[in-house]
Amino acid sequence: METFQFTKMHGLGNNYIYVNMFEENLNEADLPRLAREVANPYTGIGSDGMILICPSEQAPVKMRIFNNDGSEALNCGNGLRCVAKYAYEHQLVSETVFKIETLSGLVEAKIHLSHNQVQAVTVDMGKPRLQKKDIPMDGVPEETVIAENMLFQGETYEITALSMGNPHIIFYIDDIQKAPLTTLGPSVEKDPRFHDGINVEFIEVVNQNELNFRVWERGSGITQACGTGACAAAVASVLNGKSPRGEDIIVHLAGGDLIINWTEQGNVLMTGPAEVIAEGTYHIR
Numbered sequence: 001m002e003t004f005q006f007t008k009m010h011g012l013g014n015n016y017i018y019v020n021m022f023e024e025n026l027n028e029a030d031l032p033r034l035a036r037e038v039a040n041p042y043t044g045i046g047s048d049g050m051i052l053i054c055p056s057e058q059a060p061v062k063m064r065i066f067n068n069d070g071s072e073a074l075n076c077g078n079g080l081r082c083v084a085k086y087a088y089e090h091q092l093v094s095e096t097v098f099k100i101e102t103l104s105g106l107v108e109a110k111i112h113l114s115h116n117q118v119q120a121v122t123v124d125m126g127k128p129r130l131q132k133k134d135i136p137m138d139g140v141p142e143e144t145v146i147a148e149n150m151l152f153q154g155e156t157y158e159i160t161a162l163s164m165g166n167p168h169i170i171f172y173i174d175d176i177q178k179a180p181l182t183t184l185g186p187s188v189e190k191d192p193r194f195h196d197g198i199n200v201e202f203i204e205v206v207n208q209n210e211l212n213f214r215v216w217e218r219g220s221g222i223t224q225a226c227g228t229g230a231c232a233a234a235v236a237s238v239l240n241g242k243s244p245r246g247e248d249i250i251v252h253l254a255g256g257d258l259i260i261n262w263t264e265q266g267n268v269l270m271t272g273p274a275e276v277i278a279e280g281t282y283h284i285r
């Protein structure tokens with residue numbers, strides 16, 4: 001029977017099975033099926049998906065992320081913090097500031113140490129991409145999507161959409177406890193006007209520097225946190241005049257808090273924790 005070593009890690013409860021591809025050799029064609037298999041809570045390990053930590057020609061490491069339905073995504077904020085912690089602790093890097101390659105480009109991670117332990121990670125997630133062609137979605141390719149009216153399930157909603165390397169749509173609601181995650185989430189995710197599907201976020205503005213956040217993730221459903229989603233929420237809130245540019249915005253997710261700052265220079269900084277849950281040997285079926 002084929003086996004591989006894994007580490008299960010989480011960022012604010014958004015948990016993935018991490019595989020060190022510097023040491024393991026998984027069959028490329030089998031990766032979507034394997035992601036579904038390991039993510040299964042009954043016959044696998046149980047997770048929001050699988051993340052591969054791979055060699056890169058452009059950076060010390062490259063992240064590849066598979067959702068728990070087996071689809072490969074272009075970016076993952078919580079995953080990047082975990083990959084950074086893993087790379088640092090397993091000496092794949094020797095510095096505390098280093099680049100990580102993703103399918104949507106290079107980002108920069110900064111490890112924060114306390115008593116020699118990784119206490120938090122800041123990732124410079126780059127610039128948000130605001131045009132319809134970046135998401136991608138129907139409409140004039142160069143237009144942005146800020147407070148645009150769209151009809152879903154027979155009702156008009158004012159939405160904002162953007163890409164953080166992966167696609168996000170933001171709905172503002174009055175009470176986060178009433179976020180229509182399971183009703184609007186799956187249908188908006190697969191709405192054909194968004195050509196590659198979309199991550200669906202519901203935001204309650206607490207004050208200009210604090211947002212309550214819930215997510216229905218493309219390919220994984222409800223998760224405890226979404227790092228790229230939190231970045232998208234903060235950017236959307238600046239674009240809609242609800243939050244200031246260049247200041248820390250605390251995003252309260254179901255699994256805990258992220259600090260997001262859309263800097264005056266244009267890049268989005270995300271700071272938060274990364275934790276190891278378990279390590280072991282997985283037996284491939």
Ligand SMILES: N[C@@H](CCC[C@H](N)C(=O)O)C(=O)O
Nearest residue numbers: 073076077078166226227228
């Ligand atoms: N949980 C992630 C995002 C994972 C990918 C996403 N579901 C997609 O398909 O784009 C995060 O922390 O950003």
